[in-house]
Amino acid sequence: MTALSTEHLSALAQQSVELPSWAFGNSGTRFRVFATPGTPRDPFEKIADAAQVHAYTRLAPVVALHIPWDRVDSYDALRRHAEDLGVTLGTVNSNTFQDEDYKFGALAHHDARIRRKAIDHHLECIDIMDETGSRDLKIWLAEGSNYPGQNDMRDRQDRLQDSLQQIYARLGDEQRLVLEYKFFEPAFYHTDVPDWGTSYAQVSALGEKAMVCLDTGHHAPGTNIEFIVMQLLRLGKLGSFDFNSRFYADDDLIVGAADPFQLFRILAEVIRGGGLNNPEVAFMLDQCHNIEDKIPGQIRSVLNVQEMTARALLIDREALTAAQEANDVLAANAVVMDAFYTDVRPQLAAWREERGLAGDPMAAYLASGYQQRIAEERVGGVQAGWGA
Ligand code: PSV
Ligand code: MN
Ligand code: MN
DSSP states (O other): OOOOOHHHHHHHHHOOOEEEGGGGSBOBOSSOBOOOTTOOSSHHHHHHHHHHHHHHHSOOOEEEEETTTTOOSOHHHHHHHHHHTTOEEEEEEOOOSSSGGGTTOSTTOSSHHHHHHHHHHHHHHHHHHHHHTOOEEEEOOOOEESSTTSSOHHHHHHHHHHHHHHHHHTOOTTOEEEEEOOSSSSOSSEESSOSHHHHHHHHHTTOTTEEEEEETTSSOTTOOHHHHHHHHHHTTOEEEEEEOBOSSSSOOBOTTTSOHHHHHHHHHHHHHTTOTTOTTSEEEEOOOOSSSOHHHHHHHHHHHHHHHHHHHHTSOHHHHHHHHHTTOHHHHHHHHHHHHTOOOHHHHHHHHHHTTSOSSHHHHHHHHSHHHHHHHHOOSOOBOSOOO
């Protein structure tokens, strides 16, 4: 078996995955939200749970917030609470999809009042970023139309650009805006930012502090996502990932669960393009745990990212280039598949123990008693914001 080298392990030691605060709240589908015992009752408890994931894996030192779901009286207090628990506050996600006013759009709306309200919401998010020390403002827009003729798609692009310019102008020197795309839902005919090309066109017109966010669940079946990763890294515009996995639509299931090979291929392109441990690229999870316990769900997720990164690091680049240059199709493919089929778990477990962690972080967490404690102490946990 090919083993991970010291160089590989030091790259893995630097890896950092950002956790979404909403993964710790109750969530579900439009049919039902099933409550999990021990669910956090406020953002402080969400951060405490996220800190558990980091404590057992040393992989997840940053927690992303969602406004207004994580609105608190004092962001400074939230920041200090996070730091006391060994984590920091990360990306601030805006929300223009749960307000009656946004039924027909927000940043692209034709009504100046509603557009102003949506822009102001983003300016408030940047005020919060100033207090939390967050670098990134993430914008996912639920905007579009359901029927041909319902809207003027071109006017909407122009208004979107104008709104984004106003938001961009408020960013501090060290802050960035990342624009997420999604091919459909909740709009079913046209979506204002449906693909990486549209996001790229919109953010390129803003400037250097605006980048694309790639959510792995937001593509049509069969899309070659690693190609998009390659292209955005090549263009210097890959600002962040929202990792999750999907079987059908925007399932938001555990990353690497539906298609570990796809995650491996994505991470191989990240490594090839210089994106691994590159501060330009934020590696976030965007997931919901509808029926499983949330903290173990997040532990499983970050370990999946770590394991697939380790396998991708094992690709013998020299052998691969040689096979490619010799047009040896099968040999080139075999180099990639050899790395993918290598079970790195025993070596990673031993390496964790060398670093003072439990070899099996999931088992260590489950044995810690934390889950039972929060189930007893917390009554009436909050919904993540999704679902019925
Ligand atoms: C909706 O599709 C969504 O899942 C987007 O991916 C956002 O990143 C997330 O919600 C949180 O707003
Ligand atoms: Mn997302
Ligand atoms: Mn999504």
